[in-house]
Amino acid sequence: MRIRSFRGGVHPPEEKITSQKPIQELPLPKKVVIPLSQHTGVPARPTVKVGDRVKTGQRIGEAQGPISSNIHTSISGKITSIENHPHPLGPPSLAITIESDGRDEHHPSVKHNNDYFKLHPNEIREIVRGAGIVGLGGAAFPTHVKLSPPEDRWIDTVILNGCECEPYLTCDHRLMIEKTYEIIEGLKIIAKTLEVTSCYVGIEKNKEDAIKAMREEIRNKANMEIVSLKTKYPQGSEKQLIEAILNRKVPSGGLPLDVGVVVQNVGTALAISEAVKKGRPLIERVITVTGRGIKNPANLRVRMGTLFKDMIDYCGGFAGKPGKIIMGGALMGFAQHTLDVPVIKGTTGILLLTEDEVNIEEPQPCIKCARCVDSCPIYLLPLYLGIYGEKELWRKCEELGALDCTECGCCAYICPARIPLVQLIKLAKQEIAAYRKKK
């Protein structure tokens, strides 16, 4: 059988140096900084004030509007400030700082539900919304929105995303091995909520042990399939994943809903199962601290709001001279200028590159080799987006489909002339959005 995949993409060195390292629990941090904006959509509004005592799992920020998410404290202790703090995804933004009392006392709202299998889909949606669950694959889109498709949409398939196609990252890989049962429970809950019968888990072929564990877990379940996918970036991008598994193409500018599919990350499925069964809001997650720039790379279960420097200290500090600190993966992550930023819901990992790994190369003229064209999973012509972008011809960029770009980074990765294609396309997208708004 031909191994399922998509057209385009690249295959960077996998660098999964932590794939065989079991998840470790990071000791309770002394303080956490919890930004009110950790998700796609409107930031939450604080519901506590400085000086308040809070208990683990207590809601401290309330979702604002339909596309937003609740925020909970990840430790028990005292609120010491509510002010702007460095944020890993952009300019400093409002965050709540909590100093730990070291007791990790749980809030009474956190309690087990033994009858969870009797819940009505709407009750499940309410629990997921209340628990502040967002997509844990990186994009952090509020999960309850994905679980509430419009009435007129017919959804027939759920896909769990266990591809983890970014180099270095291994948190989803470890979860699939260590939390297999809970992830499948989460998948069942999602399927029940959406009333679908067909479930898939897509996993890249380089994670044979995870594929085996997951297959073992779903034995005798007729409507579930674990799909082994070609190891190729960006296999875990929603559109490419759906194309690979179902051979359906999400329309340009559309959503997976338009082809009857909901995609959730495996970590999100785990969070859903924890929320529904144990009443636990989203206050911790697993991240990979990795790269040649760290002494002891590891997979860590950490509380939200833990500062990067605490995790780097726990992992033995820098190895060699640090060059770049990246939140997320090597292809789509965000470079940080300080270690004083917290883990947020969308943090999949911290990648530390050493100084000699980050030599910036001067862009050369485009030689029209078209490697970018061959690698673009959306079938754009990145070289022209770059050429027009440099000349600030934004309308040309729009005609060439700049808005369809998912910023996966294949083009810039593969470009032998080192042209910053993603940067130019991001700029083009902003400019196009700006003049469209003006109209």
Place this chain on the structure above:
Amino acid sequence: MKEEHFLVSTSPHIRSAEDIPKIMYAVIIALIPVAIASIYFFRLWAIKLMAVCIITAMGTEDIFQRLRKKDITVFDGSAIITGLLLAFILPPSLPLWAASLGTFFAIALGKQIFGGLGYNIFNPALLGRAFLMATFPVLMTTWTKPFSLDVVTSATPLAQMKFAQSFVSHQSLFLGNVSGSLGETSALAILIGASFLLIRKIIDWRIPAGYLGTVVLLSSIFWFIDPKGFADPLWHLLAGGLILGAFFMAPDMVTTPVTKRGRWVFGIGCGLILIVIRSWSGLPEGVMYSILLMNAITPLINRFTHPRIFGEQK
């Protein structure tokens, strides 16, 4: 822990190891078998011609980059390729001053005038040859027999076919002991280099496939109709500069389409033009013009072969 200065830049944070010099030197490596074959068949002629063309190419590039106040990129490999390729498509006994002049033209007017690497419309080596053909037609059609150090005038296999209806054997064409341009005679050597390029994915197989496929298809049809008047398809493949052109000139990245469909169009177009020139024009060979003409319409091909964006409605 003390705060350090971290580099902040947009994703992606890693880059493929393949850069422009690596690609260019891969092409040079692929040309080594051809160079060896040409030295074997044409001895000192070959060494002199290659040396003069490479040195002139690099020197011209250096002068123009200095004049244009650009970074000097003489060692990125691209000028070496132009010089070497031009040497391969010249008659072995061409006077060295003419070779040097042609190379100067190739780099100066074929490449630097357009803005340097990446901006040229035509394949510089082919443009250099076209210039020499127009300027010194006699010198450019004076051929040497292999293994001889004197200029012993001898017609190329294509010219023999065209003007005397006599055919050189397939085996001689494949191995290369026939007269012709310096690097075009040995199909064997060219194919060794070409397979390296294809395996390393430096060139797209679609262009040579379209080019050679069209030549085989059309020449088969004509050969079936009139086996006496036309050469057989294998002979067409092996004679002249077709194989060299199809693997080392037609797939030149800078001057060919960027889309996959466009590359098919480019290859097939080259094949059509070649067969028309070889069969019905006054010239024995048409590889150079077929590629140059397709270079000229490459921007058009690009425009009309944009792929449909993922999920775009019809």
